């Protein structure tokens with residue numbers, strides 16, 4: 001893609017949001033963004049939620065610049081700088097391993113980047129994962145890099161490496177200190193489970209009280225439910241470093257702390273990763289749904305076990321949890337499953353034949369206030385009415401306006417390159433095009 005003859009090389013890409021069903025919470029290395037446990041996610045469809053990013057390089061650009069949702073941002077932010085450094089390192093490496101290719105001039109060219117989301121950033125939906133995955137993907141295209149981009153995306157935001165693939169994706173925590181084996185891999189493609197549906201229940205458009213980066217750092221430091229630090233040695237013999245599931249030459253207890261207390265990262269997640277991948281492969285919704293809810297609950301338990309405690313769930317989130325459990329109890333099986341990230345919005349998984357009834361149940365418990373016709377966005381949902389039995393089983397006092405709107409979506413593909421030059425967010429001068 002990159003070419004020395006052209007005055008301006010420009011590419012535009014899109015990337016999806018992903019939702020973790022086995023959560024990443026905690027880093028063992030803050031700089032390299034290496035997690036204390038593996039995680040597994042579902043990539044959401046870009047028809048409903050995506051980031052679009054244009055990257056352009058030119059010998060005429062005098063500095064790197066970036067515009068997010070139309071506003072110029074500080075390109076000096078450490079995470080952005082880490083992504084740029086990493087992609088240029090990969091590009092140099094690629095060229096230097098070629099037989100006759102001298103490092104091309106384009107590697108020294110400055111880059112302009114413009115990025116927009118097709119969903120409101122303020123809705124508290126995971127925009128950083130899609131944003132950094134899209135940045136990594138677009139930079140790779142414009143600098144001509146075709147190697148694994150996990151590391152580039154991860155340096156922007158850990159969860160972003162999972163947005164590099166469609167379908168069902170795991171981020172393997174890896175063991176190496178340099179993070180080379182901490183990579184995202186596809187577990188199953190987007191076509192694997194066509195009946196799976198995702199409903200995002202937008203509860204609040206407020207900004208988060210505590211971002212995930214700071215939140216997980218405090219959890220790692222203070223929550224023994226998440227990970228024991230003191231009193232353990234890692235492979236390098238340094239206290240409080242890398243903790244791994246037990247094994248020869250790995251971790252050794254120094255003091256009287258029991259193995260049972262290395263709870264989530266070491267004792268729980270490894271087994272859950274295997275179980276979740278199995279449920280996905282078998283399209284076992286009961287198993288998938290139950291484990292998704294349990295893992296979300298455990299993540300929020302470690303947040304509450306953090307000192308001072310962090311609580312991302314609101315009263316409405318807890319009412320949604322109750323609604324889901326009442327709905328499942330009424331049906332005598334797991335028909336719907338919730339998961340919550342670092343905010344109060346619920347992401348609900350279900351199968352296509354359950355969507356109309358569950359949406360009717362949400363409308364019943366959270367009657368739309370003013371925007372009744374805009375309550376449902378995304379995939380069309382057939383209207384349905386609630387049976388008297390289900391209505392009685394829901395057993396909740398309706399909270400008008402508690403859920404602001406629902407986005408109905410499904411599993412989707414990974415990043416794409418757009419061929420249409422009209423899609424470019426930067427004009428021939430390398431500056432953002434005026435908004436249409």
Ligand code: DP6
Nearest residue numbers: 020023024157158159212213341342
């Ligand atoms: C709760 O990837 O946003 O959504 O690596 O510090 O940028 P940084 O954190 P981030 O954390 C995501 C946390 C989560 C769970 C998950 O997506 O796995």
